[in-house]
Amino acid sequence: xxxxxxxxxxxxxxxxxxxxxxxxxxxxxxxxxxxxxxxxxxxxxxxxxxxxxxxxxxxxxxxxxxxxxxxxxxxxxxxxxxxxxxxxxxxxxxxxxxxxxxxxxxxxxxxxxxxxxxxxxxxxxxxxxxxxxxxxxxxxxxxxxxxxxxxxxxxxxxxxxxxxxxxxxxxxxxxxxxxxxxxxxxxxxxxxxxxxxxxxxxxxxxxxxxxxxxxxxxxxxxxxxxxxxxxxxxxxxxxxxxxxxxxxxxxxxxxxxxxxxxxxxxxxxxxxxxxxxxxxxxxxxxxxxxxxxxxxxxxxxxxxxxxxxxxxxxxxxxxxxxxxxxxxxxxxxxxxxxxxxxxxxxxxxxxxxxxxxxxxxxxxxxxxxxxxxxxxxxxxxxxxxxxxxxxxxxxxxxxxxxxxxxxxxxxxxxxxxxxxxxxxxxxxxxxxxxxxxxxxxxxxxxxxxxxxxxxxxxxxxxxxxxxxxxxxxxxxxxxxxxxxxxxxxxxxxxxxxxxxxxxxxxxxxxxxxxxxxxxxxxxxxxxxxxxxxxxxxxxxxxxxxxxxxxxxxxxxxxxxxxxxxxxxxxxxxxxxxxxxxxxxxxxxxxxxxxxxxxxxxxxxxxxxxxxxxxxxxxxxxxxxxxxxxxxxxxxxxxxxxxxxxxxxxxxxxxxxxxxxxxxxxxxxxx
Numbered sequence: 270x271x272x273x274x275x276x277x278x279x280x281x282x283x284x285x286x287x288x289x290x291x292x293x294x295x296x297x298x299x300x301x302x303x304x305x306x307x308x309x310x311x312x313x314x315x316x317x318x319x320x321x322x323x324x325x326x327x328x329x330x331x332x333x334x335x336x337x338x339x340x341x342x343x344x345x346x347x348x349x350x351x352x353x354x355x356x357x358x359x360x361x362x363x364x365x366x367x368x369x370x371x372x373x374x375x376x377x378x379x380x381x382x383x384x385x386x387x388x389x390x391x392x393x394x395x396x397x398x399x400x401x402x403x404x405x406x407x408x409x410x411x412x413x414x415x416x417x418x419x420x421x422x423x424x425x426x427x428x429x430x431x432x433x434x435x436x437x438x439x440x441x442x443x444x445x446x447x448x449x450x451x452x453x454x455x456x457x458x459x460x461x462x463x464x465x466x467x468x469x470x471x472x473x474x475x476x477x478x479x480x481x482x483x484x485x486x487x488x489x490x491x492x493x494x495x496x497x498x499x500x501x502x503x504x505x506x507x508x509x510x511x512x513x514x515x516x517x518x519x520x521x522x523x524x525x526x527x528x529x530x531x532x533x534x535x536x537x538x539x540x541x542x543x544x545x546x547x548x549x550x551x552x553x554x555x556x557x558x559x560x561x562x563x564x565x566x567x568x569x570x571x572x573x574x575x576x577x578x579x580x581x582x583x584x585x586x587x588x589x590x591x592x593x594x595x596x597x598x599x600x601x602x603x604x605x606x607x608x609x610x611x612x613x614x615x616x617x618x619x620x621x622x623x624x625x626x627x628x629x630x631x632x633x634x635x636x637x638x639x640x641x642x643x644x645x646x647x648x649x650x651x652x653x654x655x656x657x658x659x660x661x662x663x664x665x666x667x668x669x670x671x672x673x674x675x676x677x678x679x680x681x682x683x684x685x686x687x688x689x690x691x692x693x694x695x696x697x698x699x700x701x702x703x704x705x706x707x708x709x710x711x712x713x714x715x716x717x718x719x720x721x722x723x724x725x726x727x728x729x730x731x732x733x734x735x736x737x738x739x740x741x742x743x744x745x746x747x748x749x750x751x752x753x754x755x756x757x758x759x760x761x762x763x764x765x766x767x768x769x770x771x772x773x774x775x776x777x778x779x780x781x782x783x784x785x786x787x788x789x790x791x792x793x794x795x796x797x798x799x800x801x802x803x804x805x806x807x808x809x810x811x812x813x814x815x816x817x818x819x820x821x822x823x824x825x826x827x828x829x830x831x832x833x834x835x836x837x838x839x840x841x842x843x844x845x846x847x848x849x850x851x852x853x854x855x856x857x858x859x860x861x862x863x864x865x866x867x868x869x870x871x872x873x874x875x876x877x878x879x880x881x882x883x884x885x886x887x888x889x890x891x892x893x894x895x896x897x898x899x900x901x902x903x904x905x906x907x908x909x910x911x912x913x914x915x916x917x918x919x920x921x922x923x924x925x926x927x928x929x930x931x932x933x934x935x936x937x938x939x
Contacts, residue, residue: 272323272330275316276349279359280398282312283366287391294384302384306391307370313394314363321356329353331404331468350404350467354789357610358401358542361617365534366394368761372625373526375757376632380524386426390530393419397535401542406455406465409543413451413507416536417444423531424523433522440516447506447513454499461492471549471791478553497550497557501564504540508594511568515863517591518575521583525628528583533590533624534617541597541613545606545790552604552793555688562602562683563690566697569595571861573704577711578857581638582627585712589664590620592701596679599694604796605682611780612675615773619663619672622765626657629758630716633751634723640712645721649751654717656762661713663769665706665825668813671773676702677812678781678802680821685801702821706828714836723751774809782806 286309290302297305333348349355370390377386396419400412425437455465461477462470474493481489504510509517520532531537544551544561551557569592576588593616600609631638633650647654663672680702683695753759779785782803792799806812816822835843847854859865913924 272320272328273332275320276330276351276402277334278316279313279320279363280395280402282309282316283391283398284395285309287388287395290384290391291388294388297384299383302387303370303374306387307367309391310363310367310370310394313398314360314367317356317359317363320351321360324351324353324356333404337407345407345465346405347408348404348466349402351402352789353786354542354545354610355402357614359398361614362394362397362401362535365617365621365765366390366397366530368621368625368765369526369530372529372628372758372761373524375755376526376628377524382426386423386524386526389419389423389426390527393423393527393531393536397539400539404467406458406467406470410452410455413503413539413543414448416531416539417441417448417507420444420520420527420531420536423527424520426523426527430522432519436516436519436522440520443513443516444506447503449502450499451503451506454496454503457492457496457499461496467546474550474553491554491556493550494554494556497547497554498560500547500550501540501544501557501561504544504598505564506540507543508537508540508598509568509591510540510564510594510598511571512863514568514572514591515867518584518587521581521587525583525624525631528587529621529624529628532587533620537590537594538597538613538617541594541601541609544598544601545610548604548606549791551601552791552796558602558604558796559689560602562599562686562688562694565595565598565600565602566690566694567595568592569599569701570697570704573701573708575857575861576708577704578854579708580641582630582640582643582712582716583624583638585640585708586620586623586627589623589705589709592705593620593664596676596698596701599683599698600679602688602694603679603682603686603691603798604792605679605798605802606790606792607781607786607799608675608678608682608802610786611773611777612672612679614776614780615663615671615675615769618765618772619660619769622656622660622762622769623664625758625762625765626653626660629653629754629762630657632754632758637723640715642722643716644719644723645717646751647717650753652753652759652762656759656766657713657717659766659769661709664709665828666702666821667825668816668822669774671769671771673816674773674777674809674812677816677819677821678777681802681805682798685798686796688796699821699824703824703828706825707832710829710832711836714832719837774813777809777812778806 283306286306289297289305294302330349330351333346336344336346338345370387373386373390377383380386393416396412396415398412400409400416403409403412421437421441423437424440425433427433458470459465461480462473464470464473477492480492482492482495484490484495502513505513517532517537521528523531551561572588572591572595576585576592579585579588593612597609597612597616600606600612629650630643630646630653633646633653634643637643659670663670666673666676680695680698683691683698686694781799856862913920
């Protein structure tokens with residue numbers, strides 16, 4: 270098989286699995302549905318690995334697969350750009366997707382929508398691959414919208430739940446806001462560059478570096494700044510950046526496997542990938558880079574604060590995802606694109622691990638997600654415990670684990686940046702280390718350590734054995750004790766834990782300082798963060814040892830220590846702080862009021878405007894004036910004309926004579 274055919278296999282194998290499981294799910298059954306979709310994603314992963322080896326050997330490819338539409342001088346094509354950035358994303362997407370597919374067999378075992386779920390996640394994998402493999406803005410936008418659509422279907426998968434329907438509608442609408450900006454940015458690219466092909470746009474971009482446009486009369490704006498900010502607004506929606514972050518925590522209403530696949534490893538990183546791909550454009554506008562950095566810094570710090578007060582195990586991990594996406598965005602603003610992608614990759618592994626581990630805990634706890642009802646699960650669920658610990662340590666940046674290398678590199682890159690906003694960003698990402706460590710280990714300690722805050726069969730003598738020999742207590746609804754989940758759940762945890770430990774150490778040198786991305790990433794010489802980083806880098810081992818003397822490491826230690834003290838030794842202190850600082854707690858509980866503001870201003874405003882249009886337009890103008898008004902007008906005219914219909918012949922004769930005289934007069938005048 271030639272390489273170009275192999276490129277097609279990567280997205281089409283998951284698509285074939287999705288179509289078979291979706292259309293013929295009842296015929297092939299549950300086993301058939303998961304077998305065909307897992308096979309499709311496994312083929313895609315294997316093909317991606319072969320393509321990765323080929324690209325490593327120096328073979329990149331940029332070409333058209335087929336022409337979709339030609340209109341005049343406009344040609345819209347479907348094509349692939351296979352370079353080092355693409356293959357890295359392909360491997361991350363297909364590997365995490367395969368882990369999630371396997372995990373889903375165990376997690377969704379009792380769900381009636383089993384085949385439909387496998388069809389959706391396989392379709393999502395196809396959409397994401399089309400997005401990362403695209404070589405033009407049209408295909409990028411197709412993938413962008415397709416992942417949004419499948420995300421909508423998956424968040425609302427349990428469509429009988431009102432909260433799930435609210436969450437998927439919210440995600441869809443908030444993403445439409447970002448996508449509108451994205452579409453405007455693509456429109457500006459088309460109108461000024463005359464093409465949607467990446468290579469041609471990047472080639473022409475320097476000619477427009479000083480070009481200005483007038484959006485408002487009398488105000489000139491840099492064309493590149495406007496294009497980049499509009500494109501980034503699209504990324505703000507997909508990658509859940511402030512203030513378009515509000516949809517992601519609510520999206521936890523979907524089943525846990527999609528939290529891992531979509532909201533940790535793939536879809537939410539689409540914005541990070543897109544900005545990296547657009548680096549030749551963003552490097553032409555310091556304004557856009559500063560905007561990106563400040564938005565990322567706000568997200569990294571303030572979303573972390575919200576993680577501290579969450580009690581739903583999945584929402585803690587969701588706010589952690591928001592915060593880490595903020596870190597990646599800050600790296601983009603500092604022109605450290607390779608660091609952002611490096612963190613994207615390491616984060617994909619340990620955050621998918623944390624989400625899947627959370628799902629394992631939820632299964633063990635009989636679908637109770639409140640961490641206040643857990644505790645002491647370490648002895649019941651040893652594999653889930655150790656993998657959760659690895660994921661948490663990677664997340665907080667423990668030296669030598671994968672998250673440490675990427676996270677600390679982001680902090681250092683921002684430190685060396687001289688753009689407007691870099692000072693605030695450095696403060697935000699540094700303080701964010703403490704916040705991340707605190708809320709991560711708050712969750713870890715409350716779930717796996719301390720006293721058991723749940724009741725199970727051995728708490729009561731009133732129990733009985735069912736036909737299979739399982740003991741079910743009747744206390745608190747008769748739940749059995751938590752127990753380790755089946756191998757289809759724990760195997761993906763173990764396979765994700767391995768890269769969470771070693772992938773950073775093995776790849777930092779090549780990815781960040783070995784010019785591994787080559788021409789896929791462009792950095793202006795004036796933006797010297799990466800050069801400074803390279804100057805201070807003396808190998809992965811030396812970096813890990815040096816970290817023991819740095820501020821981020823001790824902030825992380827302080828965060829872990831404080832959470833241990835608060836939640837293991839003195840749980841009365843957090844309760845007292847919550848009471849003492851009730852205003853701050855209330856602000857955090859209300860998520861800074863964004864949801865309330867959106868409901869009042871946007872939803873309420875839309876209803877108000879709609880109500881006015883209905884009252885003035887529908888009721889007054891259309892019904893009142895056009896429909897009923899016409900009838901009333903005709904009735905009024907008829908009521909006047911009725912008086913002329915007297916029934917007397919001489920009245921009619923008189924009218925005829927007057928009419929004839931008027932006609933005669935008119936003819937004589939003419």
